[in-house]
Amino acid sequence: MKCCERVTVVGGGVSGTTLALLAKKIGHPVFVSEKDKLSPERKDLLANAGIPWEEGHSERALQADLMLLSSGIPPYAPLVLAAQKQGITVIGEVDFVAPHLRGKTIGVTGSNGKSTTTALLGYLLAACDLKVAVAGNIGNPLADFAFTPYDYIVIELSSFQLHWSKAFHADLAIVTNLRPDHLNWHGSAASYFCSKGHLVELKKPSAWLISQAEALNLLPPCDLERATFTVHSEREGVDLPNRIILGERTVLLERGGKRAELFAFRDLAILGHHNVENAAMAMAAVALLGEDVSRARGALASFKGLPHRCEEVARKGGVLFVNDSKGTNVAAAVTALQSLNGKKIVILGGRGKGESYELLAKAVAEEAKAAVLLGEEREEIGKALRGVGFTAFCFVSDMEEAVKYAYNIARPGDVVLLSPACTSWDMYSNFEERGNHFKRLVSELA
Template sequence: MSWQGKSILVVGLGHSGRAAAAELARLGARVTACDHQTLEGEELAALAKAGVKLILGGYPEIGEWRPELVITSPGVPTGEPPLAAARELGIPIWSELELAYRLLPPGVKVIAITGTNGKTTTTSLCGRILQEAGLPAVVGGNIGIPLVKELRDIKPGSYVVCEVSSFQLEAITSFHPRVAAVLNITPDHLDRHGSLANYIAAKERIMAYQEAGDFIVLNYDDPVTRAMAARARGQVLYFSRQERPPQGSWLEEGVIYYDLGTGKPACLCHREELSLKGSHNLENSLAAVLVALSLGVEPEQLRQTLRTFPAVPHRLEPVAEINGVHYINDSKGTNPEATMKALEAYPNPLILIAGGRNKGSDFTLLTQQMAGRVKHLVLVGEAAPELEAAARKAGLTSIYRARDFAAAVQEACRAAVPGDIVLLSPACASWDMFKNYEERGDVFKALVLKMRDAG
């Protein structure tokens, strides 16, 4: 496809929007990029220098202009004016993921990971397994590096392991992963999708363009993902912590087994050999096992990576031990279910820092699980009043409302005694106080390390 001279509108100038605009300009397209916010910075200046027309602080009217294609960033709601106008006019709308897929060199095998929780860990683990098996693999997508930004590092015939979000999947028209995985589905982003049914439908689009020779990896223990098998075109592989599925990977008496459909189960390793701890990471590892085996990775090589793979940043990431108190950064816990999994990971008494912007979640089950696990709850951000009400209803009494994030970390430190764990796992988005969860986690780590260095 020739991009020379094509008129293209990029909506949203976050990471993926900027990357898409830059790549399209490099390919010779006539690019207009817009954002409802008034933004500035070196990257935007570079886009303008590259010939991208920037419209900031609002959106253009596209009725008379009629661009040939609209690229939408994942953070832009589908009802925003330029997207609604494009649909009315019959103008194609692609996500940055769809654009990157269409620009991939020939012979690239795509592995796509989605789900409510565990995407980043599983994507990173799959990438590491392939790389350590000697396969040329690039990791990107929603994990923090837009896939379109990595195109020049992707060689013909290589592998691309990408984390994909429901927002990205809403606007695909041909995205075709050789192996796809849906790790789990729990209510999330309902403020964007409007209903759980819409959210599930967006996630299921990961397998919309798969074919008979492809693989779809599904969580057998999750009834929502398990039901997706009925609509799968590719070969279905299940993973389970609770029972042996028809074909896939599972845990039995502390041992991980697999069977890709031969009827002859094989032992891979003992659960205790996994470097990643916690029941949620067991699920992530079981899914990664199926991705790797379906691509021909040898079991012994797979075992080696499972034994040595480190925790990913911002997901149950150890930060420091200060006076016998362990500080854990789980800033990527942006919904109640993620925080519930974090609470399950530790037997120690917990001081939990939570709060931020609610994405339409109900905190009832989370606060019920806090009872008996969380000795002191520190709340911060927009959702603090809602979290506090749910926590008190669940019977928690030791609750502190911090004026800001730094005060929350100070309070958690004050309340902790040797043997405790201070856990940042907000159960909320970061956007009321930070640009993203990464910035929130980095600030937490900096505050903790400053306390440590102060003695």
């Protein structure tokens, strides 16, 4: 890639702006094309760097040698199709930034749990007195970490980013789990799984892979004898030389027939059985990288988790309120329901992703005493609940009504869980805004 090549960055959000600044720093003439409106903050950043932009795509965006896509730009976007038709090279965010990273890279992907695993692994490595960056889809644009030396760069990778990835070679890969998601973007579950699989296909030949056992069937072929660690319960009779074993009270790493304890369940501060698995993958990565497991184990108790991911909000009148606003797909909501102890009243709904709600309905019927439905998908979710014979649900108009209703029917020892199984875009600008509103409403309860 020549530094004099003209670059059009598509997307003027956080990732697009940082990509444009990096391209400018490298020496490219840069132009930013945003489909909608740029924020005043983004305009100031671009103006101070001398980077021109447009609001609304035009022919000017095609006056380039290279089209650089910010996170989330789909392959069927008209501007992308027009660029490809004209022979303009199209490249994704990760492939553009990766050559300029200075440190060992750990790629983390999956349908759910990837943010917690990414953040926890970065936290544990930092506790070992290493210089660590936590970047990517977790909210820290990868381009911000270019050219700075690190011991490790832990990167959360979305299916959107991996779709365009053809040259990113991770030093260690983690796939937390795989369930159909973002079907409205990818078009099919097969396409979604294919994008996720790019991390495994492209990892360095000597790199370890840590994966949930079920996910292996959906990933490219792996060297099970040497390079792959899968997560199993101790009761499962799996004949593999390398395993992460979830015991009754501890997590073990089995490597070449030898076992070592990674941590005990009591060492964890974060809620949910699913977070035991996330922590198991993070601690296994520390061990496989040859870092100090005992120091990392000591840091587990001080990691409080990420906001909006099975986050303990408050206890009111003996009722526990949990904010899982990041549970934006069926699998995430099902996991949250199954991972928390106690009788649950679950708040569901929002804007859908084209998923079936059959599995969600079954989980609600098995795990919840009641459901509160809101948003665009409330009727569809209600239909699925009726289909499995679950009728203890009601429709509400907004989050305020949902929280009040859930609290009114809750009894001491119950859990009120916000895990919507849908995006927030029908009522909120993002899942953070939705989760913060939920937390504020809970704090205002008598």
